[in-house]
Amino acid sequence: MANESPADEIPSRYDASQSDPALYQAWENGGVFRAEASDSKRNGGPADPYVIVMPPPNVTGVLHMGHGLNNTVQDVLIRWRRMCGDTALWVPGTDHAGIATQNVVEKLIAKEGKTRDDLGREAFLKRVEEFVAEKGGVILKQLRAIGASADWTRTAYSFSPELSRAVREIFVRWYEDGLIYRGHRVTHWCSRCLTALSDEEAESHPAQGLMYHIRYLLVGDASKSIVVATTRPETLFGDVAVAVNPADERFTAFIGTRVINPANGLEIPVIADDYVDKEFGTGALKITPAHDANDFEVGKRHKLAMPIILDPHGMVAEGADAAGRVPAPYAGLDRFDARKRVAKDLDKAGAMVKTEQHHNAVRRCYRCDTVVEPRLSDQWFVKMAPLAAPALAAVKDGRIRILPERWEAVYVNWMENIRDWNISRQIWWGHRVPVFYCLSPKAGCPAHFASRDDAPRCPGCSGGTRQDNDVLDTWFSSQLWPFSTLGWPDKTPDLGAFYPTDVLVTAPEILFFWVARMVMSGMYVTRSEEKPEGVVPFHSVYLTGTARDAQHRRMSKSLGNGIDPLDVVALYGADALRWTVIAGMGIGTDLLLDHEHIDQSFAPGRNFATKLWNIGRFLLLQVGAEPVKPVASLSPHELISADHWILARIDAAVAASNAALGPPRPRDGGAWSDSEHKLGLRLDEYAESARAFVWNDLADWYLEHAKTRLAPGHPERETARAVLVHAFDQALRLLHPVMPFVTETLWQKLPGRGADEWLAQAAWPSRGGHGDAKAAAAFDAERAGATAIREIKSQYGIPHSQTVQATMTGSAVLEHLFKYPDFVQKASGATLVAPDQIREETAARRILPNGIEVLVALDGIVDFAKEREKLGTELTELTKQLGALRGRLGNEKFTSKAPPAIVEAERAKEAEWAARAEQLASKLQSLGSA
RNA sequence: GGGCGAAUAGCUCAGUUGGUUAGAGCACCUGCCUUACACGCAGGGUGUCGGGGGUUCGAGUCCCUCUUCGCCCA
Secondary structure, three states: OOOOOHHHHOOOOOOHHHHHHHHHHHHHHOOOOOOOHHHEHHHOOOEOEEEEEOOOOEOOOOOOHHHHHHHHHHHHHHHHHHHOOOEEEEEOEEEOOHHHHHHHHHHHHHHOOOOHHHHOHHHHHHHHHHHHHHHOOHHHHHHHHOOOOOOHHHOEEOOOHHHHHHHHHHHHHHHHOOOEEEEEEEEEEEOOOOEEEOOOOEEEEEEEEEEEEEEEEEOOEEEEEEEEEEOOHHHHHHOOEEEEOOOOOOOHHHOOOEEEOOOOOOEEEEEEOOOOOOOOOOOEEEEOHHHOHHHHHHHHHOOOOOOOOEOOOOEEOOOOOOOOOOOHHHOOOEHHHHHHHHHHHHHHOOOEEEEEEEEEEEEEEOOOOOEOEEEEEEEEEEOOHHHHHHHHHHHHOOOOEEEOOHHHHHHHHHHHOOOOEEOEEOOOOOOEOOEEEEOOOOOOOOOOEEOOOOOOOOOOOOOOEEEOOOEEOHHHHHOOHHHHOOOOOOOOHHHHHHOOOOEEEEOHHHHHHHHHHHHHHHHHHOOOOOOOOOOOOOOEEEEOOOEEOOOOOEOOOOOOOOOOHHHHHHHHOHHHHHHHHHHOOOOOOOEEOOOOOHHHHHHHHHHHHHHHHHHHHHHHHHHOOOOOOOHHHOOHHHOOHHHHHHHHHHHHHHHHHHHHHOOOOOOOOOOOOOOOOOOOOOHHHHHHHHHHHHHHHHHHHHHHHHHHHOOOOOOOHHHHHHHHHHHHHHHHHHHOOOOHHHHHHHHHHOOOOOOOOOHHHOOOOOOOOOOOHHHHHHHHHHHHHHHHHHHHHHHOOOOOOOOEEEEEEOOOOHHHHHHOOHHHHHHHOEEEOOHHHOOHHHEEEEEOOOOOEEEEEOOOOOOHHHHHHHHHHHHHHHHHHHHHHHHHHHOHHHHHHOOHHHHHHHHHHHHHHHHHHHHHHHHHHHHHHO
16 A cells, blocks of 8 residues: 555444444533523523433333334434424333233243242232343333433432322322212133233234034923023033014014023023114124123123123133033133033034034133133223214314324224223232222211222221232333323423424324323313313324334244344444434334345435435545634635535525424424324435435545645645535434434534533524525536536446547536536546547537537447437437427317416426427437438 | 234335326446545446226325235234
8 A cells, every 4th residue: 555545444334333322422422412491481581492201122022123213203303303403202101011010020920939929928029029120121121222312310210209100190180070889790800910901902813613502402392492692611601591583473473482591501591682783693692791791791681690700810700690600511611612512512512503614703811812702891991982082073073193094093093992991900010099988887988999009098098008909900000101200190390391292202102001092081180260161182193103024024923023223333334224214114104124135124224324424534535623714704605606505405405304394393383284284204215315415415526626725735625624614514413313413413512612502402494595596506517517428428338437529519517517617527437628639420429408418429339320310219209209298289178267376487498399309309300311 | 802003116115185208226337546525436227006897187195995914912
């Protein structure tokens, strides 16, 4: 190496693993992510608040691609608004995740051969707490690795004393308002988790099963019988009736008679009920009130017994009201074994008419995938209809928008058909239901009461009480997140400053679990005289897509097709991960990542980070560390066309980015208007417009152009330095929300950077208006000219390094070009000569859309057939289009009916195309004669 | 079964109230180590806008219908 370039002193690759962790630490130490309640306009401060509450991951969870995707979106929004001058608050936290965490610990102690009952409630809870203390919160550290700029000083935990107080507060209020009640009904029961579940927690899965047709003989006349169809013959022990539709003539004679339950020999009545569908199955239905929600309703109407014939573990057993209903051989059988056994025995006894394949849906526990059993029990419910009404209205009138919009219909549909929410769980890990029972109830003592205190006295007799054993659904505490994390029920400065929040970013599958319930509870707790309906907790819900593999399968542990975000960070850097996530995810579209080729999946992000790095490297080497003049201080005559051009491009990029990111909040502060309802949150479009500016405008053209002027001693060096540094500075600002690490690292190195300045807190670019459009057009002509010469050279296989002679004719802007030919010459590998220096008969040519003709001297190698073909194809195409255009303009209906502006534009187009066609035709003619 | 949505380049998707010769990224093809970057540069568009019908001066865009696929809730 004779001449070692100074570039070798700075590596040509950005090493994220080297600098990112320290940079993150510096941000955090510098309080960059901290939001002050006193800064919020709502507390008399100077800035608009912009608030996002992070969907709390399970406290013992670890980061997966879903988190990576979701939190990157949130971080982009928060960083964007922070730079825009808002008091941007991102509230992080974790969820105690009742069933999920309890399951994990139960598995742990199972390895020691123990169950939770062996330990007892207190010891078990201590064990869970220890586990959480040891393993919990890992995910919050992992979120830092991907650059999440959350305000960690406000980290919340759904099971903390503060948030537990909020849980108890709303429970008591709802209880006292009559919105929480004790219900005796059929709910979903998980026989593995040993708890009841809400409708939402029992997920429907399509299944293929058997439909059993079973004969029930008529009491007193065995020649007559009714055939009943069921998919669950093991529940026959719980049958208390056979029901038929009163209008079904096939069975009219049976109504009021009794039939024999073939499974246990008991006599049961035949009843008539409109619920029975004549078309379904055999038209006759067995009624098992304790093990089917619909049968329960039928049972209530007809005042039937409701025997429970399955124990909590899903074993056949004589439960409440079931004495004498389960014959001995079946007792203790697992429900699925019992199903086979019953079917077999009925078959033997001649009661099984037939079995057939049947499609149906089976509900499974969302935490352990066990098929849930409908089972009659006493549970705590929230009455939803009164809460749903305002929450429904908020979406309908635009106070809340849901993007993508189609989810609004889903939300509305759910709200309109809402069912009461079972909130009690028979597990131990969670907020204990704050309902108490008098230990020695007398007349005047309430059956139960809710209390904010841990050990209240009975309000009737002042005697001792015991607390309900159940705990609350995890989602009961999650629903409070937008206000419980800010201090509610106290009127804290934070609550005043930051509620309502702005955007909620989450996955569609928890729209009902979480989002809808936050709306309902948030509106409930903020009801006031001025706002009787309450205040919506956020104005926008952004539902992200799902991370999927190349075959469009959802990424999952069991499929082994996941990608660990931390692996990606280690290999390519957090910026590469973030870029890929943002650029690849349009609104509502899934993120497709190939787990078998993660290099390919993340290369675009990594490559772009490297590109930025190298732009910075060039800049630092060529521009030096000396301060530059502010662009605003440069007088217009100092700027040349390229400067005007890049300044105009910056403005265009800023405008495009702003449009893509959209209005941060509804303009009138209330509801979204129809015109802005769908605007913004197009993060992929923002990323792409910023990328295109940096790469295709700044690096490909302006930076190349600046090389000459940056030469030491060049008279325009200072101007070029100033504009280039300005342009790159703006570019880094524009890109910072997506690629915070590499942009901050480079920004810190820019000339004139003061101490304690952070890009993360720097101002978002605003449109400067410095670029003069007319001056910029001259540079466009240069670019077009250079491109045309390159194209000709490429077509004739002439390497870039081989210089050719070229010229241009036909436009006033060319004056400028011949005065400053350096750039076009360098960019295209050509020497620009006067038009008369090139003989037409030895030249290849292009005719640019603006009428400029480019000629490249190709003595001896120009291929006229090729030239004719090229021009000819273009002319043919243009003639065709022009014909259509003229047809339109000649059509009186068009000219009279279309808006004048459109007609005018079409006429202008016609003139332009005609001129071009003429130019092409004339060149073609001269080529033909050559 | 009820509700909602989608179908545009090889892949993933834009295409705003009907109005340029339908676009982008990735992939792909050709050439190039042009001293910031080969994780790069230059050049190249590869399309019956799912099929059929209709409304309109004009349809990728609106309506009807068929086909295929997806999502939510039962």
